[in-house]
Amino acid sequence: MRYEKPATAKEAAGLLAKEKGAAFLLGGGTDLLVKLKMGMVEPDLVVDVKHIAKANEIQTTAKGFSIGAAVPSARLTEHKALQKAWPGVVEAANLIGSDQIQGRCTLAGNLCNASPAADSVPAMIAAGAKAVIVGAKKRRTVPVEKVATGPGQTCLGSDELIESITLPKPGPRTGDAYLRFIPRTEMDIAVVGVAVCVTLERGRVKTARVALGAVAPTAILVPAAARALVGTSLDDEALEKLARACSAACNPIDDKRGTVEYRTRLAGVLAKRAAKIAFARAGGKS
Numbered sequence: 001m002r003y004e005k006p007a008t009a010k011e012a013a014g015l016l017a018k019e020k021g022a023a024f025l026l027g028g029g030t031d032l033l034v035k036l037k038m039g040m041v042e043p044d045l046v047v048d049v050k051h052i053a054k055a056n057e058i059q060t061t062a063k064g065f066s067i068g069a070a071v072p073s074a075r076l077t078e079h080k081a082l083q084k085a086w087p088g089v090v091e092a093a094n095l096i097g098s099d100q101i102q103g104r105c106t107l108a109g110n111l112c113n114a115s116p117a118a119d120s121v122p123a124m125i126a127a128g129a130k131a132v133i134v135g136a137k138k139r140r141t142v143p144v145e146k147v148a149t150g151p152g153q154t155c156l157g158s159d160e161l162i163e164s165i166t167l168p169k170p171g172p173r174t175g176d177a178y179l180r181f182i183p184r185t186e187m188d189i190a191v192v193g194v195a196v197c198v199t200l201e202r203g204r205v206k207t208a209r210v211a212l213g214a215v216a217p218t219a220i221l222v223p224a225a226a227r228a229l230v231g232t233s234l235d236d237e238a239l240e241k242l243a244r245a246c247s248a249a250c251n252p253i254d255d256k257r258g259t260v261e262y263r264t265r266l267a268g269v270l271a272k273r274a275a276k277i278a279f280a281r282a283g284g285k286s
């Protein structure tokens with residue numbers, strides 16, 4: 001196995017493009033190293049993104065934020081402006097594993113590991129995040145909801161890596177929230193994860209985005225759930241409609257953490273709670 005630590009994303013893409021065998025990007029390694037040790041993957045090449053200077057930065061731009069692919073979760077909490085703008089994304093990233101895991105794990109790694117239960121992914125989707133993807137020949141920007149194509153599968157080509165994740169600048173009176181349910185108090189995989197982002201106008205929801213995790217092969221955006229909220233000030237009827245839309249969008253697995261019925265119902269319950277938090281964060285009064 002070869003280990004490479006390129007200095008730019010372009011150089012990383014070049015290394016990937018030349019490799020004939022199995023190549024893997026290494027972010028925090030909290031998924032990849034576990035798989036390596038368990039013999040689940042046998043890379044010929046590991047390309048470490050942590051030596052790419054740009055990948056280690058959180059940049060605040062006129063358009064919002066750019067979070068480098070090597071930035072660990074723990075740094076998101078320390079970034080006051082990001083925390084203020086997107087508390088739901090930051091809280092989701094800070095539910096991943098433990099302090100030790102958060103000192104290493106990245107948003108890009110969480111996304112590219114492509115677990116349906118990845119915690120930061122629904123929150124990024126609700127916030128309208130995009131992945132900046134660099135290939136040997138071209139760059140492209142893809143909405144986060146389009147990156148995972150199935151469990152463990154992404155839309156990335158064999159010569160591509162994520163350089164950064166962008167989050168838009170939230171409009172006035174915007175709030176987001178992420179909630180997950182796990183059978184233990186921490187260090188477990190989400191049975192259901194729900195993220196809601198709302199923007200208010202004159203006390204009512206003007207726009208909304210609702211995303212679910214762990215209830216389908218990938219995290220999903222649920223436009224019908226968002227429509228249930230638009231034009232309302234989160235009255236009981238709107239919340240019931242939201243819950244029904246979320247449950248209707250579920251296509252979960254049955255496993256020891258939860259049955260299909262349980263996950264389907266839970267998605268609605270958590271969506272109502274997350275919507276109330278997002279609404280309050282946006283300055284709404286119900």
Ligand SMILES: Cc1cc2nc3c(=O)[nH]c(=O)nc-3n(C[C@H](O)[C@H](O)[C@H](O)COP(=O)(O)OP(=O)(O)OC[C@H]3O[C@@H](n4cnc5c(N)ncnc54)[C@H](O)[C@@H]3O)c2cc1C
Pocket residue numbers: 024025026027028029030031032033034049069095096097098101104105106107108109110111112113117118119120156160161162163187188189190
């Ligand atoms: C004890 C423990 C607890 C955990 N708890 C949680 C949890 O509560 N919630 C949760 O969602 N996850 C959890 N995880 C999983 C893991 O920590 C997360 O998925 C994490 O965000 C992965 O990020 P990473 O940077 O460590 O990824 P890595 O392990 O470095 O990479 C993961 C995958 O993404 C690819 N990759 C990495 N960076 C890039 C890039 N820039 N471009 C393209 N592909 C890339 C890698 O090749 C690999 O396939 C846990 C893991 C452990 C070991």
